[in-house]
Amino acid sequence: MQLDQLYQEIILDHYKHPHGRGLRDAEDPQARVAEAHHVNPTCGDEITVRVATDGDRLADISYDGLGCSISQASASVLHELLTGRGAGEAFAVHQAFVELMSGRGQVTPDEDVLGDGVAFAGVARYPARVKCALLPWMAFKDAAARAGVGASPTEVKA
Amino acid sequence: MTTTAIPEGMPQYDDVPRFDVAAVRADFPILDRLVNGHRLVYLDSANTSHKPRQVLDVLTEHYALHNANVSRSVHTLGTEATEAYEGARAKVAAFVNAPSVDEVVFTKNSTEAINIVAYAFSNASLRPDADPRFRLGPGDEIVISEMEHHSNIVPWQLLAERTGATLRWFPVTDSGRLDESGLAELVTERTKIVSLVHTSNILGTVNATARITERVRQVGALLLLDCSQSVPHMPVDVVDLDADFIVFTGHKMCGPTGIGVLWGRGELLAAMPPVFGGGSMIETVSMARSTFAAPPARFEAGTPPIAEAVALGAAVDYLTGIGMRAVQWHEKELTAYALDALATVPELRIFGPAVPVGRGGTISFALGDVHPHDVGQVLDALGVQVRVGHHCAKPVCTRFGVPAMTRASFYLYTTTEEIDALVAGLEQVRKVFD
Numbered sequence A: 001m002q003l004d005q006l007y008q009e010i011i012l013d014h015y016k017h018p019h020g021r022g023l024r025d026a027e028d029p030q031a032r033v034a035e036a037h038h039v040n041p042t043c044g045d046e047i048t049v050r051v052a053t054d055g056d057r058l059a060d061i062s063y064d065g066l067g068c069s070i071s072q073a074s075a076s077v078l079h080e081l082l083t084g085r086g087a088g089e090a091f092a093v094h095q096a097f098v099e100l101m102s103g104r105g106q107v108t109p110d111e112d113v114l115g116d117g118v119a120f121a122g123v124a125r126y127p128a129r130v131k132c133a134l135l136p137w138m139a140f141k142d143a144a145a146r147a148g149v150g151a152s153p154t155e156v157k158a
Numbered sequence B: 001m002t003t004t005a006i007p008e009g010m011p012q013y014d015d016v017p018r019f020d021v022a023a024v025r026a027d028f029p030i031l032d033r034l035v036n037g038h039r040l041v042y043l044d045s046a047n048t049s050h051k052p053r054q055v056l057d058v059l060t061e062h063y064a065l066h067n068a069n070v071s072r073s074v075h076t077l078g079t080e081a082t083e084a085y086e087g088a089r090a091k092v093a094a095f096v097n098a099p100s101v102d103e104v105v106f107t108k109n110s111t112e113a114i115n116i117v118a119y120a121f122s123n124a125s126l127r128p129d130a131d132p133r134f135r136l137g138p139g140d141e142i143v144i145s146e147m148e149h150h151s152n153i154v155p156w157q158l159l160a161e162r163t164g165a166t167l168r169w170f171p172v173t174d175s176g177r178l179d180e181s182g183l184a185e186l187v188t189e190r191t192k193i194v195s196l197v198h199t200s201n202i203l204g205t206v207n208a209t210a211r212i213t214e215r216v217r218q219v220g221a222l223l224l225l226d227c228s229q230s231v232p233h234m235p236v237d238v239v240d241l242d243a244d245f246i247v248f249t250g251h252k253m254c255g256p257t258g259i260g261v262l263w264g265r266g267e268l269l270a271a272m273p274p275v276f277g278g279g280s281m282i283e284t285v286s287m288a289r290s291t292f293a294a295p296p297a298r299f300e301a302g303t304p305p306i307a308e309a310v311a312l313g314a315a316v317d318y319l320t321g322i323g324m325r326a327v328q329w330h331e332k333e334l335t336a337y338a339l340d341a342l343a344t345v346p347e348l349r350i351f352g353p354a355v356p357v358g359r360g361g362t363i364s365f366a367l368g369d370v371h372p373h374d375v376g377q378v379l380d381a382l383g384v385q386v387r388v389g390h391h392c393a394k395p396v397c398t399r400f401g402v403p404a405m406t407r408a409s410f411y412l413y414t415t416t417e418e419i420d421a422l423v424a425g426l427e428q429v430r431k432v433f434d
Helices: A009-016 A069-082 A087-101 A111-125 A127-146 B021-026 B053-065 B076-095 B110-125 B154-163 B210-219 B266-271 B306-322 B324-342 B372-381 B394-399 B416-432
Strands: A032-040 A045-054 A057-066 B104-107 B141-145 B166-170 B191-197 B222-226 B245-249 B260-264 B282-285 B290-292 B348-351 B362-367 B387-389 B405-409
Touching (some): A009 A069, A009 A111, A032 A127, A045 A069, A045 A127, A057 A069, A069 A087, A069 A127, A069 B372, A087 A127, A111 A127, A127 B372, B053 B306, B076 B104, B110 B154, B110 B260, B141 B154, B154 B166, B191 B210, B260 B266, B324 B348, B324 B362, B362 B416, B372 B387, B372 B416
Parallel strands (some): B141 B166, B141 B191
Antiparallel strands (some): A032 A045, B104 B260, B245 B260, B282 B290, B348 B362, B362 B405, B387 B405
């Protein structure tokens, strides 16, 4: 059944048992902390992603949101994949995920890079749902920039 | 559906006009297609309706045989196109019982129609010599409701910002009805216009407007009714409604996209300043200034959607042929059936009236805590097309404490089998997200 491509077990698992959910204060008072709130205006899904950086390292990525299984599972996977990593590595993963989602189902994901993110390969076949999967990743990018890593903050819309 | 014996002497079920649904379905080519390997079950007519062959044929024939611009040519094709365009206006006028054909302004859609009225207020407010009924300033009030589509909220918010007027609104009750308890305090001598939805696109509520109209007349305000979800589904009579303006859109009533209607009392349209300037809407133009045509031309600047208007006329013919009473009754039966059927689905919560009285065939619901996007996706895999999201009525979602809803909506071609397919699909959703 086609649906299985979209709702892979991994996605449903992350949806029902999200990892790292809930906005957290930074453990290290010296950490730079910033967040971004993104909304999908067509469906009303919302997410807030908070990034705490320790130099060039993403010390914590916490989030809270309201939305469908795809957007919420995607946030859980993002947390799991990127927390604790260096900015360079994290943005390589970010880029791979965005490429996968923009590939209309034609991109074969690399599990070594994307981990559970490979489960979203099927989502890329559903244009209406790509935005759901990308919502937390776009919010993360803005939050990270505000916390001083990744894209220059001037590129970030308010 | 639960049926109750009706006392003798009262109108019986058999007295209502009926039509052959199978024959109607045969008119809609799209209903034959498969979606994801399943027979199409289209439950999204509140979003847009399908178009019968009779309408598609008129659209094609217009371009194939009569294509020309309107109101400006002496040649034969131009005359044919103008006659077809104006003929469509006459059909639309008759369909809503407009006292005069000139009271029907063709627009792009309901949104544009509401914006024309809002901008007429705006423009009048800048001109001291304009009709005082359209002049707004600080202290004046605009009244809408919490159950409006965004198209009947945002234009008024923008108008209030431009003029300094205040925007107020009727709340919605827990059962999804308009809360009229504060009518006397809400609609007052300060009110210049009340703009209300006739049938809610999200709750399905059909608003009884008589008490509001009476109050609007008492205080000397104007009344606009957004009939986008009522004109396609029931007989609507502007004289009977006693409104000042109504708006509706072609694509929800078996017509094409890109064509909508603003109906206004002739005397009011004549008092409104123009909104869009350009060709066709003028009387005379000099380099320094212009004078304007009488309505409806005053509000139809530029080349209008000609073929779309002609095809809307065909849609009106089609619906008239079936009979709007019959359409209304068919949907009432479907709604009663669907409300009963949906009540059997565990953890399903209906937003809006739970009984098929004072409501249309649009039912929004939540299924446990499964997000509507996920509900819609699983249903789509089974060929069932519903709308999910905030339905361009975010304040209603906020009112009921949810970010989004799933909505099934019916039309003259909808069958009880399709409602059964929806219920079966919802069971499937529950299995995936147990």
